[in-house]
Amino acid sequence: MDLNEESPGNRPLAVIIGMPGAGKTRVGREGAHMLGVDFVDSDIEIEKRAGMPIPRYFERYGESGFRDLEADVIAELLACCTGLLALGGGAPMTASTRALLEDYVNDGGRLVYLQADMREAMERANKAGGRPMLDGNSNVRWRRLYAQRDPVFRRISNFNVHTHGSTPRMAARKLVNMIRQRVVHVTGDGIEPYSVHIGRGTLGGLQDALGRDVLRVALIHTTVVQRHSDQVRAILRRAGYRVYDVVIPDAETGKSIAVADKVWHRLGSEGFTRSDAVVGVGGGAATDLAGFIASTWMRGIRYVNCPTSLLAMVDASTGGKTGINTVDGKNLVGTFYTPAGVLADIKTLSTLPNDIFVEGLGEVVKSGFIKDTAMLDVLDANSASLKGFDGAAFLDTALEEVVCELIERTVRVKAYHVSADLREAGLREYLNYGHTLAHAIEKIEGFRWRHGNAVAVGCVFAAELSHLLGYIDQGLVDRHRRLFAQLGLPVSWDGAGFDDVLALMHRDKKARGDSLRFVLLKTLGEPVIVEDPPLDAVEEAFRRIRP
Ligand SMILES: NC(=O)c1ccc[n+]([C@@H]2O[C@H](COP(=O)([O-])OP(=O)(O)OC[C@H]3O[C@@H](n4cnc5c(N)ncnc54)[C@H](O)[C@@H]3O)[C@@H](O)[C@H]2O)c1
């Protein structure tokens, strides 16, 4: 997987398709205005080229003559338009146009299926007139066309905007939010492909991520994120799902077998079947538990994660590691089970307290040191505003874009490793940089130390050990300390002696038999697995993270 997968080329920002009367022109024009880009309607371009209105062209040359001209015009527009392009309702039914649209999507383009309420769309289509395909009994013809076109539109589009109940302006806002979304696709061996959507309004994609076959949805969340789970519930109900609220204890208390058992019991008593689903809303602890429930209920049902903390957005909600803690340690029981989709709605961060946001930066910095080294400069350049994050005030500021960029880049690092190695048999272990000590700290601190904070200290420890073993120079170790500290993350810890920590590090999931295994840095951006390093080096690295 290419880390820069979605760099924009010279192509439309988005192409809009939909049934006659869906509002493609009205919504497209309004959306283009909001985005400050051009709007092009293929039907208007066709009329210009033909020098006559479409109905007259139809009369003179028949449908096939019209479709030939339409296909030519659209091929040209796809090659030169850079704003929003709306296509005539039947255009994607022409094989050559469909092939071009499929290329466009494969190349990272956004093909948006604008879906209106059927009755509203029919009314609008009738009122506007001038549609030769609807001549005669227009409602009957509309329905017939819908039956032919809807499956094709669904198959080829990669975005859906539902306009039901929205004014054109609201629908245009949805379209704009959708276009501004950053999307990371996760694929690979043993992975049913899914996407991580990052940006404003991504929760609106719940129905698309869950699919149409689901009847019941267990909405797993904590009371702390009630405001966001209320929004998710409303979206799910509007889409017609039966929603069952499952409230779990907050943070690590929710990641236990006792909580899992209660949730399984609830699913049993509500009659959850294999065609039902789980939606997890909250921080990483809630999404870890939600994924664990989904993967174990009837040996696996569909789930979608809606992360609401930075850490859950950049790490916990994607990649398919699910789990709970046991009395012996962190994440010791769990599964590899990928979600059907991840919807990171940046608006949910508006309620996130500063310390929990800063904690999430721990995993972002880690991803910079192991892979996306250019991200370290972004973190460096924005460290003061990131450290001072204020959820209530960050939307619509320059920081919003920075945060979206950091989330996308970190998710790409995660997807790069996960796509190659879902079950952590090799490359994926690199994502565990800093985690061997981090998990020991979390356990010793009774899970009161936040995960991202523990990872920050763990990365400094791993950098020290990398240096002691001769891999990296002191400058890179100092860079670790400086950057974490600049962002407000801890770089030292004094909670227990070396022997206690060592015993826990032996229980790390990367350990094999009696051997310790660490992810260290060979050089910046290049991790290496080191088995059983000399114990005195491990102890010395540990001594160096003492305050
Ligand atoms: N599965 C994975 O690959 C993976 C990766 C990294 C971390 N994790 C796990 O994730 C957990 C850490 O995640 P976390 O840092 O999100 O901790 P968390 O889930 O404990 O959340 C921290 C706190 O923030 C609250 N919160 C979350 N979103 C909020 C919002 N928008 N507004 C207000 N409060 C909000 C939570 O309710 C909680 O009180 C750990 O259990 C860790 O092991 C898993």
Ligand SMILES: O=C(O)C(=O)C[C@@H](O)[C@H](O)[C@H](O)COP(=O)(O)O
């Ligand atoms: O996805 C992975 O793989 C990771 O290691 C990501 C880590 O950042 C994350 O903290 C994960 O939960 C750690 O998993 P664990 O297997 O060490 O419990």
